Amino acid sequence: MTQTNCIVVIYDNTGKIWYQGSGLGTPDGLQYMELQLKPGDYVESMDVTTTPHTPIVHKGMVTMEELKTQIDDLTLAMAELLGV
Numbered sequence: 001m002t003q004t005n006c007i008v009v010i011y012d013n014t015g016k017i018w019y020q021g022s023g024l025g026t027p028d029g030l031q032y033m034e035l036q037l038k039p040g041d042y043v044e045s046m047d048v049t050t051t052p053h054t055p056i057v058h059k060g061m062v063t064m065e066e067l068k069t070q071i072d073d074l075t076l077a078m079a080e081l082l083g084v
Contacts, residue, residue: 004036007043009055015046 010019010032020043026032033055035043040060047054062070 004038007035007037009033009035009043009046011046011048011053013048015048015053015056017043017045 005022007020007022008024008026009017010024010027010030011017012031026034031046031053033046033053035055037043037057038060042058042060043055044058045056047056
């Protein structure tokens with residue numbers, strides 16, 4: 001089960017982020033978007049050339065569990081290649 005965080009992103013007409021976080025509520029008269037992001041991820045900017053506007057999300061660091069899974073997958077693939 002993947003954990004997500006609900007955040008509000010407030011941005012201007014150029015896509016520049018002025019605020020992102022939780023607990024603020026939704027503003028009147030400002031552009032904003034409510035998003036669900038994985039822990040560690042954040043919005044770098046908003047693509048305002050699309051309708052609806054699209055968040056440009058930077059993926060945060062991988063978790064230890066994800067690293068362990070990658071190592072296990074690579075170990076199995078290497079064993080298959082080597083015929084072990």
